[in-house]
Amino acid sequence: MRIEFSPDEFKVALATSVVVFGFDGENLKTLVAKKVGSPFEGAWIIPSSVVRAEEDPAFVAKELLARITGKDNWLLEKLNGFAEPYRNPVGRVINIAYYCTIRLDDALENNLKKEGYSWVSVSDIPRMAYDHNEIMEYAKERLKRRVKRRPIGFSLLPAEFTLNNIQRLYECALGKAFDKRNFRRKLLKSQLLLETENFIRSSERAKRPSRLYKFNEKKYRTLTLKGYDFVYQ
């Protein structure tokens, strides 16, 4: 079995893309950018960066995300290597893709605008350059699986949020609606949430304020490690 490499086999380039998910309380969104320079000038792409041969793609992705968001403490999850020989005029490129979930705030929004990124709803992704739509679909599937098997929301939701918020998040991620009573019973039984004494009016139209909850961080960590089954219906 030959697995040595001759120098002329080192002819592939690396890129990394990061699928960034955010939640505004109503809809699940993802970041897209407008590409500058050829090829595909002006096309939509997933935030991406070149990886040099001596660099670690995870590190480059982390840097990219830090530049985009202005913060560097996001947890990146590896998606996969996308290795099909798709056509880039310059040569063969392998894309090592990641995803992460981030919490929205105003400072972040301003930074995004400055850097030229836009949020689009995950149910309405534009046609993108390269195989970025494929990577996006893969990321959405992965997020779905994640929601079904591990707690989610800690880095998507604000520190305190309503049961309606988190239900809506689950519904966006899984693409289906849940019965309010069953959802609450199940989530509360998991001990993942702690009731606070605070209330908020969820929208202009809402008259009655709804109770705010926060994550039980200890339980959240435990269940993140050992997993649980949320799936139903």
Add this chain to the structure above:
Amino acid sequence: MRIEFSPDEFKVALATSVVVFGFDGENLKTLVAKKVGSPFEGAWIIPSSVVRAEEDPAFVAKELLARITGKDNWLLEKLNGFAEPYRNPVGRVINIAYYCTIRLDDALENNLKKEGYSWVSVSDIPRMAYDHNEIMEYAKERLKRRVKRRPIGFSLLPAEFTLNNIQRLYECALGKAFDKRNFRRKLLKSQLLLETENFIRSSERAKRPSRLYKFNEKKYRTLTLKGYDFVYQ
């Protein structure tokens, strides 16, 4: 956002490894090979091959598997790209790894012997070169997940097999034992199996022959696509 590549960024090489699982009726096994040539002469490795810049790793992996097994109809599942910059004296190598499950038979065994491969039990994997142990662990985890969420065994078991065989397969893959009655009830309820009129003595020691079952291929395909939850205990 810069994602163009200059020529001197095409400096990475590609390899592919294929984790091959087989089941002998008693234990789940995986193929390992002895590496020839430096570096790591004589070390154990997962079956692997160089991928040239213009080649598709999936295709190279398929070819590799065909050469190993003498057949070319195995279904390869992509594992991941292993991209950490580990040290290969010649330069940076990205490994695009796959796994597959194959059915054992005598012709295959002879071919394997000729090609210099050996089966080792998945519960007893030797120390391997490069990051191949990491890839193997990843493959085992993936197989575990697969067993929990989709039917398995069609390409691992002989055309007809006993309930004890398939229970043993599940136990090996998941690393735990199941109650015989509960396991049978659950599996039979899923309609995945069809009873045959044939019986076999499962070993020398077994006196009473046990009934053979075969897969309901239609159901198997349906559940492979839409998934189901096997998980319990």
Add this chain to the structure above:
DNA sequence: ACAAAAGTGTTACACTTACACCCATGT
């Protein structure tokens, strides 16, 4: 007062689990 969303319980059914003995056959 009314409009809007928040919040709350019960019942039927299905699935999971734990558990121990008899059966069929070869030697």
Add this chain to the structure above:
DNA sequence: ACATGGGTGTAAGTGTAACACTTTTGT
């Protein structure tokens, strides 16, 4: 006859799913 693995049923408990009305507040 006995040793070996093959094969079978029941009951208690737990989780899921379906379902509709009352409460609180702002306007």
